[in-house]
Amino acid sequence: MSPFQLLGLLVVGTVAGLDLASGPQVLLARPLVAGTLAGLCLGDLTAGLVVGSALELFALEVLPVGASRYPDHGPGTVGAVLAVAYIGPHQLWLGVMLGLFLATIGGWSLRWLRRANAVAVAGASAALQAFVPGILGQLHWAAFRRDLLRSIGLTALAIALGWAVGHLSAPPRTWDTWLNATAMGAGAAAALNGALRNAGHGRRVAALGTGLLAGVLLVAFA
Amino acid sequence: MRPELRSFGRLLTIQASWNYERMSGIGLGYACEPLLGDLAASDPARSGEAVLRAAGFFNSHPYLAGVAAGAETRAEYDGVDGKQIERLRAALCSPLGALGDQLFWAGLWPVVLGAALIAVVFGAEWWAPVAAVAIMLLVRVWVTRWALRTGLRSGIQVGVALQNARIRAWIPAAGLTAAFVIGAAVPLVVGAEDGVRGGPGVLAVVVALVGLAVGQRKSVRFTGVGFGLTVLVAAALVSLVVG
DSSP: OOOHHHHHHHHHHHHHHHHHSSSOSSSSSSHHHHHHHHHHHOHHHHHHHHHHHHHHHHHOOOOTTTOOOOOOHEEEEEHHHHHHHHGGGGGHHHHHHHHHHHHHHHHHHHHHHHHHHHHHHHHHHHHHHHHHHHHHHHHHHHHHHHHHHHHHHHHHHHHHHHHHHHHHHHOOHHHHHHHHHHHHHHHHHHHHHHHHHOOHHHHHHHHHHHHHHHHHHHHHOO | OOOHHHHHHHTTTTTTOOOOOTHHHHHHHHGGGOOOOOOOHHHHHHHHHHHHHHTBBBBGGGGGHHHHHHHHHHHHHHHHHHHHHHHEEEHHHHHHHHHIIIIIIIHHHHHHHHHHHHHHHHOOHHHHHHHHHHHHHHHHHHHHHHHHHHHHHHHHGHHHHHOOOOOGGHHHHHHHHHHHHHHHHHHHHHHHSOSSSSSHHHHHHHHHHHHHHHHHHSSOOOOHHHHHHHHHHHHHHHHHHHO
């Protein structure tokens, strides 16, 4: 991996982390997008698309509603793509497992960020009450910098683990196909559970079922 | 730079200072600051109070927070009582949150992402995910601008403006389309994975059905990430022992 590729991965993961927590929340944090961009950086678009699509199934379950707790998939996807770029898509399950593990750590880091922001706001309560000029901008951009550091740190960890998995994993085995199927089945369960939760009632459930049937028929006959 | 443009720019990162105490309050106050500039010149005391009010507790959908920023600002210029403005702000949290969640998080996002996934399965390359981002960026810019202008135009009457807003009518169509597109995308993505046919294909379906059964039980706190990690670790251990 060249220094430019490393820098590219770091930028993609950091932007993904920022997009989720700070904004503008325009899908840059989604695994499909982060995976594709990471794949482009590495010159292995297939790895990016395959890993990004698989992890997107898990991410579809979650709505990034403000106060709720959710994983941060973006930076972790970068590490997962790096791992699969080294080991090949036949061991996709390893990349998916790494991506899910990093998404969990990402979720914890979001809670840390929000608590740190609350501590900063509480510490500035006197300045806020007296309305010291520029205090809102200071608090806001300090929080943004905190998120920047969080995203950089998470992406650096993802790259390190992705490199390690890519170099230390066992050679391909016949079991890999079954493990890949397990990963995709779990992803399907996550996406459909999320879709059912959002659909809630009548017509939307029917639309979900119709879509599911259309997808199955396309897989069977296309 | 024009105050409205500065406020618009700040609204794009309104969630940056999100915290468990005031939620998006600091971000909203920061976005209102440029809009209250003229008030600072004419009535400095009221201006300080107005910014403090704007930075209090607030939580809604980030795409639509501009409605609250605009309405509060307009109400401040109109000389509306501070307590009434605080009530307006509190009253806007839930409707804006619900509208945004249904229209964007549970509507447009899944539609765009599902369409991009299906496009990738059928051979689209990098451009499909990039197009998804471009679409959402355009939507984000348009909606943020619309929200801010609607708020600034309506002030304390913003509830009426929201009731009559055309975007409310898009919710049913967005929800139905999202459900259909995600329904179609899931089997296509799973089926596109090399080797997930025959026996492994059956395993994928079984794992999906087990996950669905567990996830739909109200007594279980299901997360897709937790389920995925659990079954993958278990399957990897089985493969090590048996294989």
